[in-house]
Amino acid sequence: MLAKFFHRARPHGSKKDGYRAVPDEIKKQRRLYYIVIAIIALAFIATTVNTSFNPFIIFFNMENFIAFIVNDMIPPNFGRAVGLWDSLIQTISMAFLATFVGGIISFCLCFLASFQTSPSSVVVRLVRGLASLQRNVPTIIWLFIFRMTFGIGITIGFVALLFNTVGFLTRMFAEVVDEVGNESMEALDSTGSAYLPKLAQCVIPAAIPGFVSWLLFSVEINIRSAGIVGAMGGGGIGMLLMGHLNAFRYRTAFAFILVLAAVIIIIGVITDYLRERVLSK
Amino acid sequence: MDSATGTSNVLLSVKNLSKHYGSTKAVDDVSFDIKKGEIVTIIGRSGAGKSTVMRCVNRLVHSSGGKITFDNVDMASRMPGKTLRKTRSNIGFVFQHFNLVYRLTVFQNVMHGRLGHMSTFDATLGRYSESDKERAFEILSSLGLEEQIYKRASDLSGGQKQRVGIARALMQEPSLLMCDEPIASLDPVTSRTIMDIIVDQAKKRGIACIINLHQVDFAKEYSTRILGMRAGKLVFDDLPELLTKEKIDDVYGVSALEEGERAYAVGMEAMAVVG
Ligand SMILES: Nc1ncnc2c1ncn2[C@@H]1O[C@H](COP(=O)(O)OP(=O)(O)OP(=O)(O)O)[C@@H](O)[C@H]1O
Ligand SMILES: [Mg+2]
Numbered sequence: 001m002l003a004k005f006f007h008r009a010r011p012h013g014s015k016k017d018g019y020r021a022v023p024d025e026i027k028k029q030r031r032l033y034y035i036v037i038a039i040i041a042l043a044f045i046a047t048t049v050n051t052s053f054n055p056f057i058i059f060f061n062m063e064n065f066i067a068f069i070v071n072d073m074i075p076p077n078f079g080r081a082v083g084l085w086d087s088l089i090q091t092i093s094m095a096f097l098a099t100f101v102g103g104i105i106s107f108c109l110c111f112l113a114s115f116q117t118s119p120s121s122v123v124v125r126l127v128r129g130l131a132s133l134q135r136n137v138p139t140i141i142w143l144f145i146f147r148m149t150f151g152i153g154i155t156i157g158f159v160a161l162l163f164n165t166v167g168f169l170t171r172m173f174a175e176v177v178d179e180v181g182n183e184s185m186e187a188l189d190s191t192g193s194a195y196l197p198k199l200a201q202c203v204i205p206a207a208i209p210g211f212v213s214w215l216l217f218s219v220e221i222n223i224r225s226a227g228i229v230g231a232m233g234g235g236g237i238g239m240l241l242m243g244h245l246n247a248f249r250y251r252t253a254f255a256f257i258l259v260l261a262a263v264i265i266i267i268g269v270i271t272d273y274l275r276e277r278v279l280s281k
Numbered sequence: 282m283d284s285a286t287g288t289s290n291v292l293l294s295v296k297n298l299s300k301h302y303g304s305t306k307a308v309d310d311v312s313f314d315i316k317k318g319e320i321v322t323i324i325g326r327s328g329a330g331k332s333t334v335m336r337c338v339n340r341l342v343h344s345s346g347g348k349i350t351f352d353n354v355d356m357a358s359r360m361p362g363k364t365l366r367k368t369r370s371n372i373g374f375v376f377q378h379f380n381l382v383y384r385l386t387v388f389q390n391v392m393h394g395r396l397g398h399m400s401t402f403d404a405t406l407g408r409y410s411e412s413d414k415e416r417a418f419e420i421l422s423s424l425g426l427e428e429q430i431y432k433r434a435s436d437l438s439g440g441q442k443q444r445v446g447i448a449r450a451l452m453q454e455p456s457l458l459m460c461d462e463p464i465a466s467l468d469p470v471t472s473r474t475i476m477d478i479i480v481d482q483a484k485k486r487g488i489a490c491i492i493n494l495h496q497v498d499f500a501k502e503y504s505t506r507i508l509g510m511r512a513g514k515l516v517f518d519d520l521p522e523l524l525t526k527e528k529i530d531d532v533y534g535v536s537a538l539e540e541g542e543r544a545y546a547v548g549m550e551a552m553a554v555v556g
Binding site: 183184187188189191194197198199200208 | 341362365367371373374378380381383384394395396397398399401404407450
């Protein structure tokens with residue numbers, strides 16, 4: 001009886017294959033990896049030949065690089081770093097404000113962008129499409145666009161960061177809502193709850209740790225971007241730093257760089273710690 | 282049973298209900314009535330359509346055809362959202378996997394049972410009335426959960442979680458309680474406790490009950506009537522004592538032994554392919 005079933009129930013049949021140690025799908029996947037690696041290697045060779053740029057030069061030229069740092073950048077000159085702290089505060093506020101305002105906007109949009117809570121899948125695709133456009137076009141590009149219309153300064157820096165933040169957080173918040181799971185929502189539907197109470201009493205309480213975690217992550221990203229955005233005309237510490245670099249005042253510039261790097265690292269460490277705390281709850 | 286009071290006693294009437302998923306007939310022309318005070322269990326193999334019937338009744342699933350009358354509303358037809366919510370608020374639903382909001386406390390989860398009876402504004406802000414809160418305490422202590430009231434739902438055992446699920450359904454003050462495999466994730470002793478609670482509470486509060494079960498012995502012990510489903514069709518609808526060995530075989534299609542043997546063979550084959 002058993003033996004009969006063994007013969008009949010063999011799904012992919014033929015004896016000549018024997019029992020394979022590695023299934024075909026995995027073999028196919030491996031082949032794909034080899035191909036991708038080969039393409040990357042070829043592209044590398046092609047570009048270095050084409051531009052006659054030797055990427056390994058940074059390793060051979062190490063002495064020059066170090067000499068430049070030692071002679072021209074050290075010690076940092078804090079004495080001439082006028083406006084360092086004011087502009088630093090501007091940059092930090094720009095990043096926090098973009099995260100905060102972006103968080104509020106994304107909080108409202110994410111329920112439309114999640115399959116679990118959206119009134120229709122057309123709305124989901126629309127909102128997600130807009131969000132990926134905002135997110136995938138780099139902050140710098142947004143900055144250049146706004147710069148052409150509004151000139152330079154902290155306002156366009158903020159708007160450029162905000163654009164990216166809304167795109168990023170809407171998508172991430174929507175994924176958090178997706179993960180809340182259909183089960184508890186179904187339970188609230190079955191009690192006769194309306195849509196808003198369901199969001200307020202079930203979806204949001206379950207999603208809060210995820211929301212807060214992404215918000216913290218967004219603070220970290222925005223602090224980093226705020227420096228660069230500033231350098232490109234978005235105001236704050238980055239803009240002053242760029243000014244000093246362009247005027248070859250490397251020691252003063254180095255003072256700005258040190259402070260900016262320290263702030264980025266400290267805020268990164270703090271937000272990482274807080275994220276861990278939030279998610280472990 | 283008694284024809285004198287007949288139709289007025291009927292709480293839920295399901296007529297020619299069907300539900301198709303593509304070419305799968307999950308429910309195929311099923312009709313039955315549930316009267317006040319009845320404890321009805323539905324038995325049948327996995328995939329027979331038990332859950333689908335229940336979900337059609339409170340319109341978590343939209344049926345493909347038939348008529349489901351509850352509270353003078355046809356749950357098989359389209360209706361305004363307000364009517365749907367009001368009708369649902371009178372049907373309690375207990376899930377196999379409890380379906381609680383695990384980050385919230387036991388108390389908050391139980392209060393969710395009131396959301397369907399409140400104005401959208403109050404419900405959104407969670408402004409529950411004092412009398413509702415008192416009732417929640419009363420229900421929780423009658424289910425033996427007074428120690429757990431302010432614990433997070435995630436910190437409870439399976440049996441305790443299911444009691445919270447039952448408490449939430451009872452908070453609705455429903456006239457009908459539907460339980461979809463309420464004990465399938467629980468050990469045998471806890472299963473008995475949960476079945477006792479469901480049936481006792483239903484009797485005490487005058488709630489009619491439909492329970493999906495996989496345990497035929499429990500079905501016979503606890504119910505006033507048994508429905509048997511096979512491949513989407515209703516093949517048994519009678520008193521528990523009339524569910525004989527032959528009828529059970531009929532509901533379950535093949536004898537359990539044969540089933541087990543085939544499952545074993547398929548399992549061995551799967552292992553051989555993976556290895
Ligand atoms: N959302 C769905 N999409 C497609 N098919 C479905 C869906 N839900 C149920 N079915 C099919 O409908 C049939 C009945 O399913 P149902 O869940 O009602 O069975 P059940 O009797 O509750 O089984 P179990 O005892 O395993 O819970 C099954 O064949 C199932 O595959
Ligand atoms: Mg089921």
